[in-house]
Amino acid sequence: MLKYALKRIIKLIPVLLAITLLVFTLMYLTPGDPALAKLTSQGGTVTPELLAEERHAMGLDRPFFVRYVDWVLNILKGDLGTSYSDDQPVASKLMKALSRTLALAAASTLFSVVIAIPIGVYTAIRKDSLFDNIVRILTFTGNAMPNFLIALLLMFLFCIKIKAFPVVATTNLKGMFLPTLALSIPMISKFARQTRADVMSQLSEEYVIGMHARGIKERTILFKNVLHNALGSIITIVSLQVRVLIGGSVVTEMIFRWPGIGNMMMTSITARDYPVVQGAVLILSTLQVLVNLVTDLSYYIIDKRISLE
Amino acid sequence: MANNMLEINNLTVTYGDFKIITEVSFAVKPGEIVCIAGESGCGKSTLIKAVLGIKQLGTFITEGSIILEGRDITHLGAEERRQILGTHIGYVPQNTRGSFNNIRSYEVQYQEAMRSHGLKFNRDEAIKIFNRLNFPDSDRLLWYQPWEMSGGMNQRMAIALAVLLGPKLMLCDEATSVLDVTSQKEVIEELSKLRKELGWSILFITHNLGVASHIADKLGVMYAGRMVEYGDIRKVLDDPIHPYTRKLLAAIPGKDRKLPVGLEGRPPLDGAEWTGCNFVPRCEYCTESCKTRPYRLEEIAEGHFASCSEGRTV
Structure with a gap:
């Protein structure tokens, strides 16, 4: 039974990889701009220059695959990134809520x-x-x-x-x-x-x-x-x-x-x-x-x- | 008749509104094997259900009594009945999966049975019984679950558990009917052996007269809820009296590859009220008086009873 459980857990890896790709793609395709949302929530006027600067700071101007691979590699290190809204580490935020x-x-x-x-x-x-x-x-x-x-x-x-x-x-x-x-x-x-x-x-x-x-x-x-x-x-x-x-x-x-x-x-x-x-x-x-x-x-x-x- | 193991007196049993058994009487002596034979639906299994008296079976005794070792058990309360079931009355059902929970090991089920009666379960004692009954792989048997075993082995495990619980009367309801001939032989030999060694009395329900002839001391033939013939096995088989018994014996398949002579027609519906003999519609010897003559089991020859002897050539 233990052997079976281990086998199942190993089989989990490709499933999770597929899930990461799916989630990432879906979020990428979702209309709306996180940089714009962040700037709007902070108040003030949003100029195109400011938006471009913020997008660069958030890494949103990089190509899709670079961002995806970067994200997955970070996950392997136990880093789920930082929240756009309050700059807290995502992992600790999620663990508390979970x-x-x-x-x-x-x-x-x-x-x-x-x-x-x-x-x-x-x-x-x-x-x-x-x-x-x-x-x-x-x-x-x-x-x-x-x-x-x-x-x-x-x-x-x-x-x-x-x-x-x-x-x-x-x-x-x-x-x-x-x-x-x-x-x-x-x-x-x-x-x-x-x-x-x-x-x-x-x-x-x-x-x-x-x-x-x-x-x-x-x-x-x-x-x-x-x-x-x-x-x-x-x-x-x-x-x-x-x-x-x-x-x-x-x-x-x-x-x-x-x-x-x-x-x-x-x-x-x-x-x-x-x-x-x-x-x-x-x-x-x-x-x-x-x-x-x-x-x-x-x-x-x-x-x-x-x-x- | 105080020295009988089991006495069935004038028993009438209903199942809902249907009368299944009508005025059946016979006795099983200590150490005796009594077989009851008859067509499907004649009430032979109901007879066993009535003796077990488990509420869930839905049988209801409207008349007569059942006496076990001198004690009237016809209308026992649930707890009193539970106490005698297993320890005084053993039971092997027709369904080979009907004794045990299919997905729990024999060991826990043996333990539960023993503990329910305040007895201690001892592994070695169980294994000793398996050895005595020549079970294969006896050391490991208890670890198995019933689904891992053949039907025959399941029946034998039920019998071995009965040996541990120690009843004096065994009720076998078509216990060998669904088994292949080899398993059938093993089960029957075990029962005969235990009868000899432990003095078991056995009430054995079967439609297989070959099995009955091999194991029984007495044979009762039932037809549509009534006992139509009863007596020593050899007398009943060699010199059948009732027209139905004779038909039944003629219907046993032979080696000549011919289809056996079946019985014309069907038995009356359960619960149908009859005046006179209920075999009349299928009987070739019936006379006008048969249609009105009340049912009575008479001693035709010594120790040989029948409710009719029409058409018998002596």
């Missing part, structure tokens, strides 16, 4: 899984009970509501009515609560539905009868066997959600003013801050590929029939 996004992603995923799986299992074994029906209505609602609406409703309830939280999230545990909840509600709904469906299909498998016929405790059948076999598709849906979350939940981050990577990407794109956008896309792509790898490995851990090659 850590906040990852904290939010980890907290909401963990919270959703811990809540949703027991609910899913319980509704599967108590199919069509009152509890199952209530959960069904709640999960449909949670699934159907757009993210921004959930965020706004939570804000209205917790910040304006109850006044338990500040409207602008602080970057501490308390501040994390509402964005986490806002991201978790649709996830809990999805995970619980998925768990219920998979557990129900597993319960109709013949080995479950075989285990009952051996007098194995219900708990053992349910949590060590049925859930184990159902985990494959639960992992699929969880990893899909994690991939979305890692990209930064732009809407949620913006509503709660959570300074994560989604928020940063939005501002950088508007400001034509190429180094930040390029760096962010590169890091996020790497993370996406790593999540894929972890997902594939966990499939294998659950079910050895799945070939790794």
